[in-house]
Amino acid sequence: MQVTETLNEGLKRGYSITVSAEELDAKVNDKLKEAQPDIEMKGFRKGKVPMPLLKKQFGQRLLGEAMQETIDGAMSKHFEDSGDRPALQPEVKMTNEDWKEGDDIQVEMNYEKLPEMPEVDLSALKLEKMVVKAGDAEVDEALQNLAETAQDFKDRKKNAKAKDGDQVVIDFLGKVDGEAFDGGAAEDYPLVLGSGSFIPGFEEQLVGVKAGEEKNVEVSFPDDYGAENLKGKAAVFECTVKAVKEPVAAEINDELATKFGAEDLAALKTQIAERLEAEYAGAARQVMKRDLLDQLDEKVSVDLPPSLVEAEAKQIAHQLWHEDNPDVQGHDHPEVEPTDEHTKLAERRVKLGLLLAELGQKAEIEVTDAEMTQAIMNQARQYPGQERAFFDFVRQNQQMQQQLRAPIFEDKVVDHVAEQATVTEKEVSKDDLQKAVEALEDDE
Template identity: 45%
Template sequence: MAIKQTTNEGLKRGYVITLTAAEIAAKIEAEIKKIAPQVKMPGFRPGKVPANLVKKMHGEQIHGQTVNDMIRESVDGLIADESLRPAMQPAVSLNEDYEEGKDAEITVELEVLPEIEAPSTDGLKLEKLTVPVSDEALEEAIANIAGSNKSYKDAAKTKKAADGNQLIIDFVGKLDGEEFEGGKAEDAPLVIGSGAFIPGFEEQLVGVKAGDEKTITVTFPEEYQAEHLAGKEATFDVTVKAVKIETETKIDDEFAKNLGLDSLDKLKEIMTGQLEQQTAGLTRTQMKRQLLDQLAAGHDFAVPSQMVDAEFEQIWAQLQQEAAKEEDPEAAIKEIEAEKDDYKAIAERRVRLGLLLSEIGQANDVQVSQQEMQMLIQQAAQQYREEDRERFMQYMQQDPMAAAQLRAPLYEDKVVDFLFDKADVTEREVTIEELQEAIEADEEAEADKAKKAPAKKKAPAKKAAAKKPAAKKAPAKKADDKEEAKKAPAKKAAAKKAPTKKAAAKKPAAKKAPAKKAADKK
């Protein structure tokens, strides 16, 4: 095997690895001898099939697998021998005119991580903006709980149901006159106007009285979770057993006890903690932006273009999704298109800061424990169907790249926490509006700083990526990307009773929002 370096410019590296025909032939012969004892052929005793017949029968398959194995081993050896730190999966290709009996030339192109001197963590100064829980906010939160835990009492028998009234009903759903699974219930509570049932169901019950029987006709939404019902017209035979009116909810110790708590004071204590937790996330976001600004101010080094492209693609995909939800999607997309270069600059800044945080973490022995990693994998597995969770967990254990991507956000948070502990932090109380304004100002500042960053030397034109050999599939980037390398199992669909309105789909976990949302219209 011979290795020749073809590119060494900035962070780009290129190599050509030559596997001689003799090396390949020797490897194939060794492989045939290894498998020959396991081959069965009529007319020969087990383990006695001649090697030349094994080669005749399976030679093409053995040759292909052997070459792929040698490519993988040679690339891994190159990375180890040259002490390379690939930024992303190398692009690997076999010369197109290769055939058995000839030398094989493997082209390897990659970008390496930059050498970064670990920055000093001394002298960091941060301001922590905190939002105290006001009496008004606490009262409003408890009032919201009371509003979602309304109590009702029986109305007069002659009372006609109206918006806000609660009905107790039995119903039987039918398709073409036949009952369908999940379309039947007894003593089901339904508040008219709540939107809890599919469109058209509640509206047709306005005006009914206790004891009434009514058949209503509705059409299930096209996107209904039960495929056999989606878009179908159905009838429901409804028996009204009671009409109830809302009673005033008194917020006192008895109300708290109905929620399973000892007293109203205990409820206030719990709600105060929850409100503090809600603003703690915003406080952390604002502190983290300050921290990153201070780190970015003192470091300006070249970053791998592939990593920048990948980060930009994530930002751009999210922006396009948000733009598509606007009242005028075409105008929103046109707006973000005009600022495309700004978002590319933001992507470069984020990659640089990510590498910087990684270097700080390694220099200070910040670790993600095996137990923490297992918890991460288990949490991620919950988004899949129960029968697919084990397969997902095995996939994460077998694919280091996928596991590293799952680990990255937690590792970054731990490095940030480490730096928070090292920093000189002063606290200042603000309102929630002031905290939100500070975060928005920081978002604008991130975009401005990214745009004002000095231009980097333009990288030389990249060679066209040749087709990768089968044995060297690129690992899937993230569960969201759903690349072909090892597809994650399909997500679990929620099952609900037929007349119940479809719940909003749970959003996947958390990609960072772009720093500057051009499509936002407040």
């Protein structure tokens, strides 16, 4: 086998690989010898079929397999010897298209290699970590929000009209074509107007009713309604309003605390403070992470594989186009051409991605099975009732696994880098932290 360099320009590499006919023939013979003990043929005992006959019978079938294995082996040996890591799958093609058995194989291989990342003195990084304490005002605000979620309802004044957000207690009987239908009746049903719990158009017609009033609500069942006999049908619901109630927030006391699993109000306040500070810490980490990545970006200058930058720029442009055109769900739209701004952002992402991968590899950072399982479970919660199916889908989909693994790996490497850097804590207000987070969003 002969390997000759044909291109060495920046990160681009090209090689001509020649596999001699003798090498290929030897590969086929090795395969036949390996299979010979198990082959049976009429007129011969098992394992005793002569090689010339085996070659005549099976040689052509094994030739393509031997060619592929030989070329793959040549490529693997080249990358092992050279230390090159291709940015994308190498382009490989036979150049002697008129090849026939007995000829040497001529193969051309082209690829872009990943650059060698420079050493970075991580101890020279200086980072600031914002720290926000949950004060009484923040805890009280969160408590008030909890009280509103645990709201109750009390009767409005006599003859008061129901408003959106009120609860009306009703008896109702639904009819289609003058006939009552199964599941269309209830007594003392507490319906919150505006909750969207009834079919479209029902709740809106009860806005303005009073206790003691009777009202016919006329609606049509959606075409995709669950009951086949009601799909698209017009219906009349005869409603009797028993009560009209306004929402009231729950009182902030020990009873409210027990509703949320705390022993008393003091314990609930402690839990809220801890949760808020955990949220603040997460936001502060994102701010520090951006600063860390900015410093790494400034410190590292390296040639980047054009193919990776181009692919990333196209992905960025495509994603942003869909964000600007949310009504377009599929990809049946004109090709989106990346701008200089997209390309600049792509260069940053590719450079930092390669650098973090290198730092993670050197530090032997890995994503554990437990971390992957947790990530899959978190994602699966977005599909209520289909968690098991989603879990199985991810387990069988390597690309999806990589999408979940990549951010976990990146965060672990960022934590590793931060451990080597000089980190100074700075206590700030919630507003200061919020402004810093908003600045990150504006830069994206």
